[in-house]
Amino acid sequence: AEAEDGGPQPEKHCGHGRGGMGEEVKRKEDQRFITGRGNYVDDIKKPGMLHCEIVRSPHAHARIEDIDKSRALSVDGVVAVLTAEDLLEHDLATMPTLMDDTQDVLVNDKVKFQSQEVAAVIATDRYTAKDGAEKVVVDYDVLDPVIGAENALEDDAPVIRDDIEGKEDNHCLDWETGDEEATAEAFEEADVTVKEDMLYQRLHPAPIETCGAVGDYDPGKDKLTVHMTSQAPHIHRTLFAQVSGIPEHKIRIVSPDVGGGFGNKVPIYPGYVVAAAASYVLEEPVKWVEERSENIQSTGFARDYDMTGELAATEDGEIQAVRTDVLADHGAFNAVAQPSKFPAGFFNIFTGSYDIDTAYGTLTAAYTNTAPGGVAYRCSFRVTEAVYLIERMVKVLADELDMDPAEIRRKNFIQPEQFPYESATGWNYDSGDYEKALDKALEMADYEDYREEQQRRIEEDADKLLGIGVSSFTEVVGAGPGKSCDIAGVEMFDSAEIRVHPTGNATVRVGVQTQGQGHETTFAQIVAEELGMDVDDITVEHGDTDTDPYGLGTYGSRSTPVAGAAAAVASRKVREKAKAIAANELEAAEEDIDWDRESGEFHVAGAPDRSITITEIAAGAYMNHPSSEEPGLEAINYYDPPEMTYPFGSYIVIVEVDRETGEVEFEKFVAVDDCGNRINPMIIEGQIHGGLAQGIGTAMLEHVTFDDNGNVTGGDFMNYLLPTSMEIPEFETGHTVTPSPHHPIGAKGVGESPTVGSPPAIVNAVVDAMSHGGISHVEMPMTPDTVWEKLDEAGLAM
Ligand code: MCN
Ligand code: CUN
Structure with a gap:
């Protein structure tokens, strides 16, 4: 099923015309994207919503002597100006990075890169927040910056991380792999050896949608909802709970439509924390959305x-x-x-x-003295460099x-x-x-x-x-596998949950979060293939920690290998139960029921005309369930890849x-x-x-x-x-x-x-x-x- 030119062709030999595996199903999500109905973080508007603008350092390396908020606070519409001191009161002045380093949310003492977050101005609208930000007066004592890893490792280089106890140089970590001796030997004995220096230069993922968040604390329910540009909502919820001390079940992360991630939206950034913290303290929704230069200059x-x-x-x-x-x-x-x-x-x-x-x-x-990073921009964890x-x-x-x-x-x-x-x-x-x-x-x-x-x-x-x-x-x-791969201790499995409804259609929820990859279509195709359903009868949901099963998110091209596997396994669990229901409906023994991938139907072995569709089975599951089974037709799978x-x-x-x-x-x-x-x-x-x-x-x-x-x-x-x-x-x-x-x-x-x-x-x-x-x-x-x-x-x- 291949075109002469080697390009893709609808693989009609599979998929069975129902939009299963191998079919070029048009992307379900595009209906809303091409009609302007996408819902990105910046589209979220809440009554009483405040806006946050971050004051950033013009210097790469500088001690902060003083921050004067008074002129900013006198701007009409400015509600609050937050600095590290204010966050310290709530124990939110620092946050852990994914590698267990400690990063300032707002600079406490010393600026370590240009555009680092120094203060946050909260106001009634974005323009006022910007006006306010311009009026925050910061007194800097400028230090010599350290640019370039080679310079950083020189003996007399100024020490950037004097916040780490006993740190006297700019060395971050050492790593090695393989067999040093055997390799040296092979090089000594070889006919030919070649050597080359090459720089894989600093890049930025630069997704078209920059990072942003809307913190929305509801004092009535004592629940903090954060709408954010996240490639990994569940792990972000866990980290938020750990950082803030707010119990995890009182936090909801919603990652709505995301306009490209490319690895940039895997880490947690100070802006997210500030928006969430400000909302918690002010008890009003607070929106923070980066500008382009802020995205390139301060995020991973x-x-x-x-x-x-x-x-x-x-x-x-x-x-x-x-x-x-x-x-x-x-x-x-x-x-x-x-x-x-x-x-x-x-x-x-x-x-x-x-x-x-x-x-x-x-x-x-x-x-x-540059922005922190080392995200895997469209790269499975440094494999691009390798x-x-x-x-x-x-x-x-x-x-x-x-x-x-x-x-x-x-x-x-x-x-x-x-x-x-x-x-x-x-x-x-x-x-x-x-x-x-x-x-x-x-x-x-x-x-x-x-x-x-x-x-x-x-x-x-x-x-x-x-x-x-x-x-x-x-x-x-x-x-994963979970035994070797984890994020902040949480094993890298993933998940899918399938609920087949009485009228024969289904909702699928996955633990990964699409940023444009078409998951609402392809995950539906996997389930359609495995259950003999039509792809149009399946809706895929993701990006809401209140409703989706726990998953580790989308990066490292892991959605298909891990959550895709979970979707297939969950489908097969549903299929197993469907067999029991089919047996009941067809008045046959369960072991005599076969499933036919081509037609997507269940039938009695040796009697293809005694068959039943998944839609009829769904009805049976709710309206005439066998006494040996629970009612309903659902399954969930948490998949840890081998x-x-x-x-x-x-x-x-x-x-x-x-x-x-x-x-x-x-x-x-x-x-x-x-x-x-x-x-x-x-x-x-x-x-x-x-x-x-x-x-x-x-x-x-x-x-x-x-x-x-x-x-x-x-x-x-x-x-x-x-x-x-x-x-x-x-x-x-x-x-x-x-x-x-x-x-x-x-x-x-x-x-x-x-x-x-x-x-x-x-x-x-x-x-x-x-x-x-x-x-x-x-x-x-x-x-x-x-x-x-x-x-x-x-x-x-x-
Ligand atoms: N697919 C398929 N058959 C396969 C493998 C994949 O049909 N054998 C489909 C999948 O079902 C999915 C898409 O191809 O719809 C990508 O799948 P996969 O390779 O599993 O990658 P993820 O879904 O996990 O996406 C992550 C990957 C990464 S890490 C980056 S970075 C990146 C990329 O995807 N970011 C993107 N592609 C992107 N595309 C868009 N539009 N936006 C981004 O931010
Ligand atoms: Cu490798 S960048 Mo992608 O992992 O989100």
Whole structure:
């Protein structure tokens, strides 16, 4: 069921026409989005609602001598001005980060990054709150800022975290993985070794909707409701309860429609706490919504890994060992958003798609006077950095050995029969067929023809060089299992609850929170498939801790691998009960009842005409339930995955590099993805397109930059450049299907694959255009000036 061009086609052989697995069901949620009826945090309006504006520090490192609220308080309409002192009274001056560091909600003593939250002005409307904020007078004693992890670790660097007892430097953490000795040995004995330094620059997820919250304390019920832009409402409720001391059942977190998350809405930010606290104290609803620059300058950034990669190989290109050392910038607090036991996320997966015997990795992280972060921007916990490292290094090795980058990959791939495969750093890959995906991509890209064309251009001294980049990445998504992955101690399981109503339709509630991924459609498809219902008869609800089962939220492409599995298992529980009811209705023994996936009906074995639909069964469950069963037709499942899933893909990018200007143009962009069994090919296609666009932003445009004084020079959309439709080429997508053996419906996640896999393919392409001139690396973002300098270095500039 595949189109000639390899693009997605409705997979009519499954789904059975009821909108089950594999059908391109139109997104249910789009009805409200395209008619302007979405309901985002900023759409929430409550009677008497107040507005909060945050006063932010213009300095990156400064002691606060004094805060004078009086002029702000005299502004007509300003209701309150809050500082750390006011929060201290309620024990809310600090909050824990996801990595168990302590971050000021409002600065208590010392500012640690530009735009840090210093005070909050609450007023009757947003404009007045802003006027008030301008009139808060803060007296700063400016200190020397520390910018850049390397500078931070110098002996004489000013100490940023003097709030930590006994802290005398800016060292944040050390981490290591693999076998140091065996790796060193492999490097000593190898025929060939290569080494390259590469920076995965600081990025920001920059969702189009910034972060925001409406705190709404109801003194009558003694209940605090917080509407907030959260990718993980339940865990946020638990953290709110722990921080505030308000009992958890007296807190309700509602995450309404969310306009993109991309990892930015996983952490808790001071603004949320201030809005909730202000509402609690003032007993009125309080809204806080960030502006664009506040979002980029103060909320969780991503990456900022300065990496050294090394490969050891035989003369004919067999990779024997990989080694890496990373210097990580964590900003002013250790607020990375990773599972607790993984301070460097899943960076250990840096052996990639290759069967490499030995590996060793080390990392040092530093505090700097920059916004805290290390969120997993469209990246399953640092896998993006790991994939960049290995996929770049394989290209460096290929060039060193004068081998074709596709061939060297083929030579080193983990083979299909090696799965389940345990990597040198102890990761258990579930399934994969890397060569199949690569072959498909090579064919779609007319690889050989372009190689010839590339050579021709070199020989003819053409104005535009051709570069061909390959990336054959493997992802790791779907955290848990709970035994190894947790957030703030809560195991990373997920959940689904299904209620089939008497008239035969159903409500499904899930513990994950969509931010645009189409869960209201795809979760309904899973249930439709497993229960033989029509997708239109199923409503999916999420994002309300009062009604949804507990779940750990949406990030790390975990919704399908974990909550998707829960939805399938819960459906099967319903199906089991449905069998008992069918037996009762059909006057047969329960063990004689079969379910037919094709028709979605239950029938008596050997008598297909004695059948009953799920709708008729639903009626039976409420109107004529068998005495052996409870009435009703519901099930819930909390799913703890046995392992993560390992989607993968091969991307081939062909670029033209202008020798005069350093400009890079995409000639062809091929992406072959494998996310196991596919629920909705159209939604997958959308995920791939969006993620590839973000990969292009990463490789070509985006960088959160700072000057020496700690001013954020890349902190707004004038300077932090997102790709627009003008920079995005036509994508040619294809897929292979290698089901996950341990997932109930064989599906793997896909949401992050394109962002993980594409940056190295793009950089490899640009490097490839210049490798005949001896260029082995170009740093991201590959702006025309960066590329031109490399052309110049290689003697290729015109
Ligand atoms: N899907 C499918 N078949 C599969 C796998 C996935 O049909 N085999 C569908 C899913 O049912 C879901 C979508 O594809 O509708 C993405 O599923 P999945 O890969 O499980 O990822 P999540 O739903 O957990 O989404 C998280 C992922 C992450 S971590 C980031 S970051 C990201 C992304 O999704 N943020 C997004 N895609 C985004 N898309 C939008 N529009 N907005 C964001 O903020
Ligand atoms: Cu990896 S960013 Mo997404 O996890 O929300």
